[in-house]
Amino acid sequence: MSVIAFIGLGQMGAPMASNLLKQGHSLRVYDVDPQAVNALEEKGAVATSSPAHAAKDAEFVITMLPNGEVVNAVLFGSNGVCETLSSDALVIDMSTIHPLQTDRLMAQMRQRGFSMMDVPVGRTSDNAISGTLLLLAGGTEQQVKRATPVLMAMGSELINAGGPGMGIRVKLINNYMSIALNALSAEAATLCEALGLDLQVALNVMSGTAAGKGHFTTTWPNKVLKGDLSPAFMIDLAHKDLGIALDVANQLHVPMPLGAASREVYSQARAAGRGREDWSAILEQVRTSAGLRHPLSRINKE
Template sequence: MESLLTDCLIILQATRNMSEKPMSILKAPAVIGFVGLGRMGLPMVRNLLNSGFTVRGFDQSEIARAEIAAAGAVACNSAVEVATGADAVITMLPNGVIVREVVIGRDGISSVLPPEAIVIDMSSSAPTDTTHLSEQLAARGIRLVDAPVSGGRTRAVDGTLTIMAGGEPAVVSTVLPVLEAMSTTIFRTGKIGSGHAMKAINNYVSGAGMVAAMEGVILGEAFGLDPEVIVDVLNVSTGRNNTTEVKMKQFVLNRDFGSGFALGLMAKDIGIARQLAQALNLPMGSLAETSARWEAAQEKLGSDADHTEMYRFLSES
């Protein structure tokens, strides 16, 4: 028993030392690993390079790797190669399951990251999964920040994404210059997992507002109103929202459907919000119904359809 207590005290002291040890701010030209070079990842890498950071990147797409190499980054052949020698590693991947595999799966990046290294998950992951991943990384001396983004590809290109950062305050402060290279608006949301929770909540509210705005236009047009007039009235009245302001005329009424954000990603994020409510024993009927609508649209139109194509689903239902 005495030996067990001694071991526990040693572990607690090591944890305390790790949390109290001052951390150096990651400033350029620090080496940043980047895993996931899709529509969002590529412009984010370019902004890191423009801010003076050294970037090592990996994606399964050879084209994406070639693009970052042309931009001045080091194109790597694996996530482990990316993490080797990196001061921090950013993951920008489709979901938390893939993030977990890349970070702590077989040949995961945690196998080569040194103690005090930082992983920044900028994907849209489930908050509870993020909390669990953080605990597993902490046991190896590695820190985790969850920092999902909002704003779409356009704002990823011009470096004006909104970032919701969760994690230990000192760790978030350490990576702040990295985040600032990609964002003009950074919110410290609280404990680890809170950034992912906030992202899911945001997309639920956005997705619900989109359905309401689109159904409103469909309803008005069926009565005989001009859809353009409906949107104009909504935008100077209490019914305006992100969809009425930056999506209806730009991508929907003209049937362009080219906002650049996939319907499947929206369905996934709203599903994460629904799962969070269930985990917290919160009976939220509107959230459950909104999630079901987006899942049905995904099933009919496909995951890769633009999320503004929800209008087609609602019009044909």
């Protein structure tokens, strides 16, 4: 078992730290809230007075903090981790922060001769309690291998995101999708109600289509991600259907800002001559707008 410093005992951090204790690890904890520290101390952790105190003699230092500024202060500030950190220790930042902040923190750690990786988590506080978090590891192969036994005390699934800083990047994309889709789903559900449609009927329909399953796992793997833009469903038709939905919503006084913004992207694709391409080619349109000229990475779907 390992000696671990855990810094940040909030809604996610506290149960994650508890699960490390349950697996027999020796835990040194710190938080700005003394009550949070006391609660872990009662479970067998060693209470510490500062990040530097927590990190002393630790093999791993885990940070689970609210933002990058706090992570920076915990690592490099007065009584910070780096004041006592062993050169053999591995710092694992599990916070959700800006990717460029992660890059800067890692660069500073390397300059000081320390090792750091990023492992933000997916799922909820309930999963933190049950030890079934999704772990998104950004680190070297050696770092990921070394950290895996510790990480798996807190989660049920670990994904190697592909190198230092890539854990927080895939977390960012996942959060962007889920948060934006939450708002788009709210638009669809509101229009459903305004039309007098039973929401459960709509849910049953969407659960079997790209609307409910998402394009990453339905339309894209067999079309645009394979370089096939021959139309199974044309952008022209998608533009038309989206226009009908927006017109109905307007007549019913249902605001659909995300739908309207989406139609503008389809309009741009048509103006670029993509109207008769498959609707998955909207990805190529957005990539062009972003100035990405290199060939799209392909995937193979068995």
